[in-house]
Amino acid sequence: MNDDKITQAAQQLATDVTPERDLWSGIAAAIEAPERRRWTPMLAQAAVVLLLVGASSAITYMALKDSNSTQVIASPEMVFEQVSFGNRHKLGPAFQAVRDELAGDFELELLRLSPQTRQDIETDMGSIHAAINEMNNALEGDPENILLQKQLLRMYREELALLQRVSGLSRSVMMRNDI
Amino acid sequence: MTALLTAEPNDYSQTMATLNTDAFTEESVWIRRAQKSDSRAFESLYKLHIGRVYGICLRMTANVSEAEDCAQEAFIQAWNKLDKFRGGSAFSTWLHRIAVNTVLGRIRKSQREQDRILAVAQLADSPIDAGDSGELRDLSDAVGKLPQGARNVFVLHAIYGYSHDETGAMLGIAAGTSKAQLHRAKRMLAQQLKQQGYRA
Numbered sequence: 001m002n003d004d005k006i007t008q009a010a011q012q013l014a015t016d017v018t019p020e021r022d023l024w025s026g027i028a029a030a031i032e033a034p035e036r037r038r039w040t041p042m043l044a045q046a047a048v049v050l051l052l053v054g055a056s057s058a059i060t061y062m063a064l065k066d067s068n069s070t071q072v073i074a075s076p077e078m079v080f081e082q083v084s085f086g087n088r089h090k091l092g093p094a095f096q097a098v099r100d101e102l103a104g105d106f107e108l109e110l111l112r113l114s115p116q117t118r119q120d121i122e123t124d125m126g127s128i129h130a131a132i133n134e135m136n137n138a139l140e141g142d143p144e145n146i147l148l149q150k151q152l153l154r155m156y157r158e159e160l161a162l163l164q165r166v167s168g169l170s171r172s173v174m175m176r177n178d179i
Numbered sequence: 180m181t182a183l184l185t186a187e188p189n190d191y192s193q194t195m196a197t198l199n200t201d202a203f204t205e206e207s208v209w210i211r212r213a214q215k216s217d218s219r220a221f222e223s224l225y226k227l228h229i230g231r232v233y234g235i236c237l238r239m240t241a242n243v244s245e246a247e248d249c250a251q252e253a254f255i256q257a258w259n260k261l262d263k264f265r266g267g268s269a270f271s272t273w274l275h276r277i278a279v280n281t282v283l284g285r286i287r288k289s290q291r292e293q294d295r296i297l298a299v300a301q302l303a304d305s306p307i308d309a310g311d312s313g314e315l316r317d318l319s320d321a322v323g324k325l326p327q328g329a330r331n332v333f334v335l336h337a338i339y340g341y342s343h344d345e346t347g348a349m350l351g352i353a354a355g356t357s358k359a360q361l362h363r364a365k366r367m368l369a370q371q372l373k374q375q376g377y378r379a
Contacts, residue, residue: 003365006372009318010337012310016230017237023251024225030251032256040256 046138046151049131053124053158060124060162101119105167125162131155210270214261221261225254228271232278232340238334239282242297249285253278264287272345279335279349286327314377321371322364329364337364 110118135152142148206227212220232253237246257277264273311319313367322333335346336357343354350357 006368007337009315010333011340012240012324013315013319013322013338015234015339017234017249018230019247020243021247023229023233023247023254024222027225027250027254027258028218028222030255031221062205115312137364143298 002112023157034050046145046148049127050151050154053127053131053155056124056127057158057162060121061165095156095160099163102167106163108164121162121166125159128155128159130161132159201371206270207266210261210264210266214264219252221258224270227362228274229254231271232274233277235275235334235339236282238319238322238338239331243257243284244284249278249281252285253281256281269273277341279331283350285332297324315374317375317377320367321368321375324371325367329360329367332360333368334366336361 040076113121132152132155133147135155138148139145139152206224209220209223210228213224229250233246233250236253237243238286240246240249253274257274260277264270271284322330322338325333331350332352335341335349336343341349343357347354347357352360
């Protein structure tokens, strides 16, 4: 067979070849979740929740800052120390007392804010509560996990900080009105 | 073999030019959507191009499992590089270039790995099935037995219709080297086919 015949025959070889097995599933897995394999599902989930809460907190902070320029200073009694936290992932009575007090002011203050700001704050608080539930659920299965314990404590602090910011705003406004 | 020569030859650029204009429009929409991380649009691109991409990988590697891996890797790389595709060339050409680079990269990656692939291919002793029949299958098998350099050029130039300039650019060799490798490939193929009883 000479060169020309080989050339012409080569041009008739199949150029479109169907793979014997499905290749898309492997490609889809790689392009849709490339980072997932590096994380355990629980820690990845916790990281996502933390990111969401962090971003949400920033948005709420900005909304509060815009809605009222009054500077809110936390009173000393609101600084608390968690007294019992560990394998039982429960917080102590001192924390509960401060939290309950702030929660009451929080509800009142929400009613005074603009609908948009209120929605932002409620979304933020919802994310924090969802995160706390996630952490508690995760700790049910892995009660000795130090990282999860720390993350849960951090979520409680986030919740308290948000309560503190919103409730403090209410107090400042009330004080100004009184004058 | 003579009967086969009466059919119209493959001409890649001509084939692409005669494709429905709507297909091109649709493809450009898929490309834009995929560039915005729409994986379903990318799946449409995959379905449109997997045949040729896998074909190139299969002809160049002459090994089914390697070709599958290369094709997958090529599409994953294409996804990761989609934002760099500006439309300066046809999407298919851009994609084929990635596929060729993937094959070459895997070949270069490890000589031991290449030896393993060759060993597996020899042990299996089963020629690749690219859908060719009769005498064309004999030619296909013979192409699979060419040395890597000659095979690469023969596949891209003689089968897929790329010019020597394009082939050289894809393989990282000069156009003149591409021509020399093609000549070598044809000579070796003629010898192989002659041994199987084909007349000159």
